[in-house]
Amino acid sequence: MQLMLAAVLTLDSAVARLGVYADDDGLAVWSPQATASGDIAGGVGAEAGYAADVITAATVDVRTAASPRGYQETRHEVHAGPHWELRPGTAVRATYSWSTERDYRSHVVSAGGAHDLLGRRLTLSVLARFLADEVGRAGEASFAKPLRGYGGDVGAAVVVDRRTVAGVTYAVQRLDGFQASPYRFVPIRDGAGEVRASLPEAVPDGRLRHAMSVDARRALSSRFFARGAYRVYADSWGVRSHTAEGELARSLGGDRATVALRARGYTQGPADFHEARYATWPMLPRWRDADKKLGRNRSVLGGVRADFGVGAIGPLREVRAEASLDVYDQWFLDFPALRRRRAALVGLGWSAQW
Numbered sequence: 001m002q003l004m005l006a007a008v009l010t011l012d013s014a015v016a017r018l019g020v021y022a023d024d025d026g027l028a029v030w031s032p033q034a035t036a037s038g039d040i041a042g043g044v045g046a047e048a049g050y051a052a053d054v055i056t057a058a059t060v061d062v063r064t065a066a067s068p069r070g071y072q073e074t075r076h077e078v079h080a081g082p083h084w085e086l087r088p089g090t091a092v093r094a095t096y097s098w099s100t101e102r103d104y105r106s107h108v109v110s111a112g113g114a115h116d117l118l119g120r121r122l123t124l125s126v127l128a129r130f131l132a133d134e135v136g137r138a139g140e141a142s143f144a145k146p147l148r149g150y151g152g153d154v155g156a157a158v159v160v161d162r163r164t165v166a167g168v169t170y171a172v173q174r175l176d177g178f179q180a181s182p183y184r185f186v187p188i189r190d191g192a193g194e195v196r197a198s199l200p201e202a203v204p205d206g207r208l209r210h211a212m213s214v215d216a217r218r219a220l221s222s223r224f225f226a227r228g229a230y231r232v233y234a235d236s237w238g239v240r241s242h243t244a245e246g247e248l249a250r251s252l253g254g255d256r257a258t259v260a261l262r263a264r265g266y267t268q269g270p271a272d273f274h275e276a277r278y279a280t281w282p283m284l285p286r287w288r289d290a291d292k293k294l295g296r297n298r299s300v301l302g303g304v305r306a307d308f309g310v311g312a313i314g315p316l317r318e319v320r321a322e323a324s325l326d327v328y329d330q331w332f333l334d335f336p337a338l339r340r341r342r343a344a345l346v347g348l349g350w351s352a353q354w
Contacts, residue, residue: 017349026058043085075101089116103136128152137182145178166216179257190281208236238272278336295334
């Protein structure tokens with residue numbers, strides 16, 4: 001049985017999730033999201049979705065910047081776009097997304113496609129992306145700074161053998177415009193460590209970002225499955241990072257359920273202009289920041305996820321439920337105000353097919 005929307009779109013799948021993030025630095029984020037997709041005709045379909053971030057913050061960044069008592073806000077995002085299977089093994093898609101919050105607006109347009117080769121043993125993909133954002137400052141309607149970006153991804157996935165799939169992706173992005181925080185101020189100290197000035201954060205308008213990632217999935221047996229991935233990142237600000245992650249999953253109940261353990265590690269070097277303390281008085285540095293994420297930092301994440309097939313419910317021929325729990329530790333080596341942060345991440349969701 002299929003559900004018809006306005007006698008045009010035949011809804012065939014839907015996903016709803018809720019993510020919760022809470023850390024010991026006073027930040028809590030509730031993130032509901034929902035997506036639905038369906039077919040129109042002749043291999044043409046569409047997808048649309050909504051997501052939100054409900055944020056309550058009293059972090060060290062907030063306490064030392066514009067709002068010492070913290071704040072609450074909600075970010076809303078909607079996206080929609082068509083997809084078209086040109087022929088078996090060849091598909092294209094496009095997506096437009098719009099998001100808004102009290103001091104930020106974003107428009108993102110992306111388009112790409114994928115093509116199978118070698119009897120579907122090799123899949124090549126490409127994606128182009130353009131963004132047009134506006135950075136504001138709460139309480140100041142006249143403050144509006146543009147940020148533009150463009151870039152894309154190219155990737156390849158190959159079926160190595162009956163048990164193994166591997167892939168590689170290269171991503172590039174150019175950003176131009178306002179990329180500092182409108183709320184952060186940077187203390188400038190003299191040789192004795194005394195603060196002699198406090199200046200608005202200032203970073204370069206241009207930033208070119210590159211990332212290369214590889215991943216592999218393998219069926220170890222009929223019940224155990226493994227996944228590994230590695231990503232390297234570099235940009236024109238001098239930031240370099242490495243990410244490694246892995247997962248071991250086991251199917252239960254004849255593939256009706258899956259339980260998995262996962263882990264991720266991350267290490268990053270600082271931006272060229274970043275300093276833990278700017279002790280340059282009376283010289284005022286052209287580029288300066290108070291962003292802990294532009295300094296040296298490390299993080300580890302570990303957790304468990306599970307999904308369970310409920311089966312058919314009414315018109316829904318396949319319903320699955322999922323849940324996850326992760327613990328996330330971060331270390332900021334160049335940020336004296338906050339050396340370590342620990343967070344818990346909880347996820348709940350369901351998916352259905354008609």
